[in-house]
Amino acid sequence: MFSSPLNNQEGRIFMREVAVIGVGQSVFGKFPGRTAASLGGEAVAAALKDCGMHPKDIQVAYAARAYDANCTAQAVLKEVGVTAFEMINVENACAGGATAFRGVWKEIACGRYDIGIAIGVESMTTSPIAGKLIPPEKDDLDGYLGMTMPAMFGMVARRQMEEYGATAEDFALVSVKNHHHGCLNPQAQYRKEFTVEEILQSRMISEPITLLMCCPNTDGAAAAILCSMEVARKYTTQPIKVIGSALLTGDYKYLQKDICASPVGVKAAQMAYEMAGCAPKDIDLVEMHDAFANEEILRYEDLALCAPGEGLDLLRSGATAIGGRIPVNPSGGLLALGHPLSASGVRTVCEVVLHLRGQAGARQTPNAKVGLAQMLGGLVTGLEHGVTAGIHILAR
């Protein structure tokens, strides 16, 4: 059913089938004493061990990092004894990791290399924005006037309440769910259950968004090793196929009539489903960008996990919790697992891979065959908020 369309002609380029064979994550938390290179090295070492690969077998690397130094891939890979091949560094806000993953996928699909590694890493506590909100760009008009990410999502939440009848309790419910999931994940930054009441009573950040509806600042890294399907079989009997990949930039803000909608997210999802040759109903689990709890409800609709306007019903039905019809963020999501900005786009892929292999432990999605990893990020004045969407669909 999910034979990869990569064997077909896509445009005029012959695309090879690509598999993920190794995944790894560093510890997630606040580690002001550790460098980004050390966190990245930990994730890469874990990914290499996961597939039993020698570091010298890697042929190409993409690394994503938002803050704040040059040559991240080089700095990370020297930690595991790897030097002297093509290394590319990318930045795409929260979609940086998804961008790095797609970069490696393209290199292998096009036949330039057989084995590559995607790395996402962020050391928030040692970055110039440690302990602060993500600052606006210099000369950013809205930034001068008080715009921040929480302010934006506070305004989005008000629209959800007005248009769809959402309540603060609904937003809290997303956070309760994802924190519960985080308790089942040994690698989560926060492994603590919260009640709706506790989420609502936590410090107010930007009404109606409270502290426990916001993702934390996190240091951490993730890595994924990809290779051509022929090479994959030398390393594993469980290659996970990349069947859909989409990366897209949004349009001017004046075209975004409804701030709850993500035109770029919707379009990227359609592209990914089309390429994968599957429908939203075929997806067994989703890892996505839940930087703010209310955001997750909107993204259900972008990904067509439910009909437009039915995101709230989907949440309230329990379908997106572990054990439900379509678990969303079984890892704990950004809310509980943590959100090292550029790492998250690789980390979401790693989580999907674990479920497709049946290795996700207490949070395992039963008999998962197809999973989707989504990232959305970037606030640029004049463009729709969440300006970059990256989506990957994987299948066993």
Next chain:
Amino acid sequence: MAGPEEEVIVDKVPFKEGIFRADRADADTGNGTLLGNKCASCGRIYFPPADFCFDCFGQAMAEAPLSQRGKLYSYTLCHMPASRFKPPFFVGLVDMPEGVRVFAPLKAAAGRPFHIGMDMEVKIEELWQEKDQQVIGYVFEPVK
């Protein structure tokens, strides 16, 4: 000429040049206008002013002052510091009749709590002070 008995006059500087003006004749009211621009080819209006039309790539742009009033599209009360503002402070998005949505600080008015769809009016006032200067900009206030 400033006499020795007069206080030092604080300079008023706009937080950004060329995107709004205060009504000088009526300074006490704080009334003012946001200065957008309009594509001469297709008529699309932009705020802040655009260098060219992003829609049709028309290069000829004409000044287009916006209406004084619009409708509140959404709002929030921020409890974290941002820019030069000390929390708590309100911000919001206001839909103008010209088809543009403007982000701005909101000024609370006693007895008129914010709600989506309420009529808002642009005001020009101090945003913050910087050195010996009063930095002014636009905010929106519920219409009386």
